[in-house]
Amino acid sequence: MALCFMEGNEAIAWGAFEAGCRFFAGYPITPATTIYNTMLRLLPPAGGICLQAEDEIASIGFCLGASMAGMKVLTATSGPGISLYSEQISFAVGSEIPLVIVDVQRLGPSTGSATRGADGDVQFLRWGNSGGLPVIVLAPVDVGDCFSLTMEAFNLAETYRCPVFVATNKEIAMTRESVDWDKLRRAEPVGRRLCPQGADFLPFGVEKGRQVPDFLPIGNRRLVRQTSSTHGPDGYITTDPVQIGANQKRLLEKIESRAERFTFYEEMAVKDARTLVVCYGVTARAARLAVAQLQRKGQAVSLLILKTLWPVPARLIAEKAAGCRRVVVVEMNMGQYVREIERVVAPLPVGFYGQMNGELIGPEKIMEVIAHG
Amino acid sequence: MASFLNSERPPVFCPGCTHKNVTEALDKALQQLGLAAQEVVIVSDIGCSGLFDTFFNTHALHGLHGRALTYATGIKMARPELKVIVTMGDGGLGIGGAHLLSTCRRNPDLTLLVLNNFNYGMTGGQCSPTTPPDAVVGSGFLNRLEIPLDVVKVTRAAGAGFVSRLAAHRPELADEIAKGIEFEGFSVIDIWGICPGRYSRRNKLTPKSLEARIEALEKASGPVAENVREEYGAHYRRLAAGQEPARPPRPVKAVFEPPQKRPWRVLVLGRAGQRVVTAGELLCLAAMTAGMHATQKNDYPITVLRGHSVCELVLSPEPVDYTGIDVPDVVIALAPEGVARRKAVFQRLKPDCLVLRDAEVSIASTPAEVLAVDFRKARIKAADHALAALAALAFRNLVLSPAMLKAAVEHRFQGAVRAAALAVVEAMSGGG
Numbered sequence: 001m002a003l004c005f006m007e008g009n010e011a012i013a014w015g016a017f018e019a020g021c022r023f024f025a026g027y028p029i030t031p032a033t034t035i036y037n038t039m040l041r042l043l044p045p046a047g048g049i050c051l052q053a054e055d056e057i058a059s060i061g062f063c064l065g066a067s068m069a070g071m072k073v074l075t076a077t078s079g080p081g082i083s084l085y086s087e088q089i090s091f092a093v094g095s096e097i098p099l100v101i102v103d104v105q106r107l108g109p110s111t112g113s114a115t116r117g118a119d120g121d122v123q124f125l126r127w128g129n130s131g132g133l134p135v136i137v138l139a140p141v142d143v144g145d146c147f148s149l150t151m152e153a154f155n156l157a158e159t160y161r162c163p164v165f166v167a168t169n170k171e172i173a174m175t176r177e178s179v180d181w182d183k184l185r186r187a188e189p190v191g192r193r194l195c196p197q198g199a200d201f202l203p204f205g206v207e208k209g210r211q212v213p214d215f216l217p218i219g220n221r222r223l224v225r226q227t228s229s230t231h232g233p234d235g236y237i238t239t240d241p242v243q244i245g246a247n248q249k250r251l252l253e254k255i256e257s258r259a260e261r262f263t264f265y266e267e268m269a270v271k272d273a274r275t276l277v278v279c280y281g282v283t284a285r286a287a288r289l290a291v292a293q294l295q296r297k298g299q300a301v302s303l304l305i306l307k308t309l310w311p312v313p314a315r316l317i318a319e320k321a322a323g324c325r326r327v328v329v330v331e332m333n334m335g336q337y338v339r340e341i342e343r344v345v346a347p348l349p350v351g352f353y354g355q356m357n358g359e360l361i362g363p364e365k366i367m368e369v370i371a372h373g
Numbered sequence: 374m375a376s377f378l379n380s381e382r383p384p385v386f387c388p389g390c391t392h393k394n395v396t397e398a399l400d401k402a403l404q405q406l407g408l409a410a411q412e413v414v415i416v417s418d419i420g421c422s423g424l425f426d427t428f429f430n431t432h433a434l435h436g437l438h439g440r441a442l443t444y445a446t447g448i449k450m451a452r453p454e455l456k457v458i459v460t461m462g463d464g465g466l467g468i469g470g471a472h473l474l475s476t477c478r479r480n481p482d483l484t485l486l487v488l489n490n491f492n493y494g495m496t497g498g499q500c501s502p503t504t505p506p507d508a509v510v511g512s513g514f515l516n517r518l519e520i521p522l523d524v525v526k527v528t529r530a531a532g533a534g535f536v537s538r539l540a541a542h543r544p545e546l547a548d549e550i551a552k553g554i555e556f557e558g559f560s561v562i563d564i565w566g567i568c569p570g571r572y573s574r575r576n577k578l579t580p581k582s583l584e585a586r587i588e589a590l591e592k593a594s595g596p597v598a599e600n601v602r603e604e605y606g607a608h609y610r611r612l613a614a615g616q617e618p619a620r621p622p623r624p625v626k627a628v629f630e631p632p633q634k635r636p637w638r639v640l641v642l643g644r645a646g647q648r649v650v651t652a653g654e655l656l657c658l659a660a661m662t663a664g665m666h667a668t669q670k671n672d673y674p675i676t677v678l679r680g681h682s683v684c685e686l687v688l689s690p691e692p693v694d695y696t697g698i699d700v701p702d703v704v705i706a707l708a709p710e711g712v713a714r715r716k717a718v719f720q721r722l723k724p725d726c727l728v729l730r731d732a733e734v735s736i737a738s739t740p741a742e743v744l745a746v747d748f749r750k751a752r753i754k755a756a757d758h759a760l761a762a763l764a765a766l767a768f769r770n771l772v773l774s775p776a777m778l779k780a781a782v783e784h785r786f787q788g789a790v791r792a793a794a795l796a797v798v799e800a801m802s803g804g805g
Contacts, residue, residue: 002624003661005654005669014622023451044613049450054475058443061436061472065416065447068434069455073447087437115672175696176654177668178661181622218432219452221411225426227435236382236427285694360697 004181008146008172009076011179012102013038015150016074020189021100022048023071025062027055027081030114031170032104035076056084060101064088067097068226070217072154072191076102079121080111082128089163090129091228094251096161096204096213098192100153103165104173107358116358117170119281119332123339125165126310133248134255137165137310138264139280143177148185149264149307156262158192160254161212167309169332171282171360195222203235204247211254256311263316264307270295273302275370276324278317278341280306283330283361290366301370312340321345328352328370330361374404377413377429384428389573391541391566392421392488396428399458399486401547403431406456406554413456416445418469420462420495421568422488439469442476445483453606456554459485464493466524467502476559477531481605484553484560487524488541490568491576498571509575524563525593534558534600538593540583541566552595557604563593625784627664629777632770636689639772640701640718642711643682643759645673649707651785652759653684658781659763659773660688668696672714681710688772703772704741705762706730727771729762757797764801775802 013035016024024039026032036052043050049066053059056077063073077085082103092099103125107116125137136156138149146168153164195201195214201222204213213233218224225235232238232247266284268291279287284305291303304320306313321327321344328351329338335354342350353369355361377400378384386392403413413431417423419438426433432455436444441459449457466473466487476483492510493499500508500516503524510516525538535556537549541564553560565583567573603611639656643649650671657667668687674680685698700721706712706728712735722728722741730736732745746765753761767778775798782794 001627001664003627003666004622004624005657005661005667006622010622023447025447038619041619044609045616045618047613049609049613051446051450053443054471057440058446058472058475061440061443062447062450064436065434065444065449066451067447068444069448069451071451088440091437114675171670171696175668175670176657177693177696178625178657178666181624217452218414218434218448219411219455220432223410223430223432225433227426227433228437229435235433282696285696288694360695362697362699363695364699 001180002182003178005176005178006143007034007174007176008140008143008168009034009104009174010038011143011146012076012150012166012168013042015147016100016154017042018186018189019072019151019154020191021072021074021154022046023063023066023073024049024075025051025053025059026076027053027059029078029081031106031174032076032078032081032102034174035102035104039074056081057088060085060088063099064092064097067099068218068224072098072158074100074102076104078104078106079108082121082124086128090131092163093129093133093135094131095226095228098157098161099163100150100157101163101165103167105167105169107356113358115170117282117332118356119167119169119283120356122167122309122333123336125167133251134311135163135165136160136255136262137167139167139307139309140172141281141284141305141307142172143179144184145307146172148187151187151189152262152264155187155190158190159212160258161192161215162255167281169282202233204231205233206250211250259311259313260315262308263313265313265316266305266307267320268292268295268303269320270300270302272300272323274300274325275302275328276321277301277303277328277330277366277370278306279303279330280309280337281332283332286361286363287330287366289363290370293363294367294370309337312344314344317341317344321348324348326351330366330369332356332361374407376400377403377410377431379428379430382427386421387570389567389569391490394541394546395486395488395564395566396425398546399550400429402550402554405547405551408456412454413458414448415458415460416441416448417460418465420464420493422460422462422465425460439465439467440472441465442469442472442483442485446476446481449481449483450606450609457483458554459483461485461487463487463489463491463501463503467522473528474531477528477533477561479605480532480534480558480600480602482557482559484550485562486550487561487563488566489524489563490566490572492568492572494568494571511571523590524561525591528561529593529597529600532600533561533597534602535560535596536593537595538563538565538587538590540580540587542580549594556596558601625658625661627662628780629663629774631660631663631665631777632772632774634690636687637703637772638698638701639686639688639703639705640698640715641684641686641705641759642707642715644708644710645676645678645680645682646756647682647707647759648756649682649684649759652763653686655760655778655781655785656686656763656773657688658784659777662777662780665690666692668693670696681714683711683714702726703766704728705759706734706736707758707762709734712736729765731758751800751803753797753800760794760797761801764798767798768802
């Protein structure tokens with residue numbers, strides 16, 4: 001065992017670097033700034049690019065340009081910055097620009113509290129783009145996850161040509177912890193699929209049986225078009241409802257129909273559980289202690305920790321809840337992801353506890369919610 | 374040389390629109406420079422200027438209103454060999470004002486063509502940042518309340534390397550664009566034009582009157598002597614090449630046995646200037662030298678050298694799940710600021726908890742054992758109180774041992790800092 005001591009933000013930067021990310025642009029904001037600081041140490045000496053933009057709109061704009069020029073790109077911010085990213089996120093969704101966005105969540109609403117944690121953006125990340133098409137959101141539990149899930153996020157962004165969020169929390173991002181560095185899970189980095197030499201290239205052309213267009217970078221020998229307007233396969237504006245409709249359906253299905261390939265989770269299951277506790281993010285750590293204690297007492301309680309929040313891993317949740325009498329959801333907001341759980345496990349009753357006061361939800365509280373909530 | 378214009382998508386502008394002149398001039402400029410289509414990227418955003426990318430057979434990126442310069446900067450940094458041309462209207466200029474100013478300050482090798490026709494043509498002729506106050510526009514009286522932005526003055530003041538202003542119908546426009554593209558730095562060409570669909574229907578504007586207006590203003594044609602400097606990307610690459618490579622995370626060797634094989638929850642209550650956060654890290658590293666796991670949460674205000682500094686440290690033989698501390702096992706009270714921040718905690722402490730306090734810091738009554746340490750007697754400076762408190766624990770073989778603490782110091786520091794820290798530890802060997 002070789003333990004290193006670092007915070008979640010540093011681990012995210014290293015995960016991005018190992019995934020092949022060589023372009024970062026950001027704007028300073030607590031509690032995300034140390035990702036930028038770490039990228040600034042990592043990228044320039046490695047021939048990469050790390051930029052500080054004039055605002056969040058520009059930082060994600062730089063990333064979109066660099067991604068279209070073929071680079072793996074990362075940006076990182078917190079809730080107020082995600083708000084400013086919104087129009088560019090819509091662009092990345094609709095125009096299939098690979099990009100990893102870290103949201104180090106802090107207590108909101110609005111500027112809220114810069115140094116207090118929360119998980120208040122989990123619905124915002126899903127629905128904060130115009131048009132409402134799906135995105136992928138991964139949620140780390142600890143520093144090790146920050147590293148491993150960031151590597152996964154890059155592979156997903158490249159594979160599906162879409163923005164992928166890593167939804168972390170000040171409580172993971174700026175908490176340092178010992179981590180067995182060499183033993184961290186490292187997904188083999190993959191790049192986006194390039195249009196083969198000699199094949200006809202259409203910027204948004206999709207072969208039969210595939211749902212993601214082949215990529216060519218701006219600057220390639222074959223000319224590349226990118227546009228935020230409603231477009232056909234050739235990248236020019238279209239008003240053809242058949243073409244538009246087919247494209248929207250493809251953008252939806254390329255993410256949702258493959259959800260099971262990137263459903264990351266962890267569980268502490270007991271046979272014949274009567275209660276299933278569902279948690280994610282830093283709250284899952286307290287839930288582990290709470291559920292372990294109850295299990296030691298012989299109580300039939302299982303824990304499911306979701307690390308892929310969007311698309312909702314509905315089949316997994318339904319499977320784990322099967323046979324239970326009730327489900328309990330605990331999260332660091334006033335009730336967001338519980339809506340998805342209620343929808344998926346209906347008609348099972350769902351107990352809920354939400355807290356958004358800048359403090360961690362402790363194991364005692366979770367045990368109380370399991371007993372009475 | 375062949376035209377770059379897309380024969381399948383001929384320009385579609387309102388009759389008499391001078392955007393057509395700019396389209397043709399840009400095509401001519403690209404031909405004059407002998408560029409290949411794949412060397413050129415046209416980046417556009419919203420408005421009639423946003424149609425440009427479709428008229429040319431080059432690489433193209435069309436994005437959100439006012440953000441063209443942000444995409445262009447990303448492309449240029451990723452692919453420095455490309456010629457990146459940005460088209461933007463006076464509307465995009467306004468909504469993307471921060472990007473315009475910042476691009477001028479950076480001086481990347483981009484060429485910005487401002488298609489300046491004094492109104493938002495596409496949405497019905499509302500006033501833009503360049504609309505004169507006496508114009509009649511689709512915004513009622515509101516343009517009378519604002520003065521127009523002088524693109525030349527602003528971009529020169531902000532640091533653009535190349536600034537020109539001329540009317541769209543001028544025969545030298547193609548040459549001016551070619552010069553802008555050739556210039557190694559940020560080129561801004563403020564091209565004044567006529568929007569017959571919206572603007573000149575209600576405002577008398579002819580090529581002649583347009584030229585007269587330009588004549589009356591500061592002249593601008595080409596490099597701005599005081600702003601000519603190294604191009605942003607080249608400058609970035611030059612400085613980046615001199616940066617030291619980052620060192621990979623350094624593992625801590627686990628070589629000791631901890632004095633007690635149990636979890637510890639330690640709360641350090643200090644103030645800025647006592648190096649509380651560093652001491653917290655040292656305690657975690659010390660625990661790691663004995664194979665323990667550790668977490669550190671810090672709480673301090675935005676001010677430097679003033680206010681509280683609080684650390685929550687969890688050390689455990691098992692990986693740490695919950696990083697919060699409801700009831701600590703050890704409290705180190707070093708300053709009233711930190712004590713005030715967690716004043717409720719003292720009541721909650723168990724009798725087998727230990728409070729190690731600076732002899733001069735008072736705390737609320739508590740069921741825990743309280744131990745006062747006199748840092749002044751041991752001649753410890755305020756900046757070393759937190760480290761000295763760890764040493765006081767270590768010499769009692771509580772939580773950590775002196776060997777663990779010294780190993781942590783040696784892992785964390787080198788040279789003179791290491792020697793000074795070790796001296797602080799040694800100074801506490803008498804118990805403080």
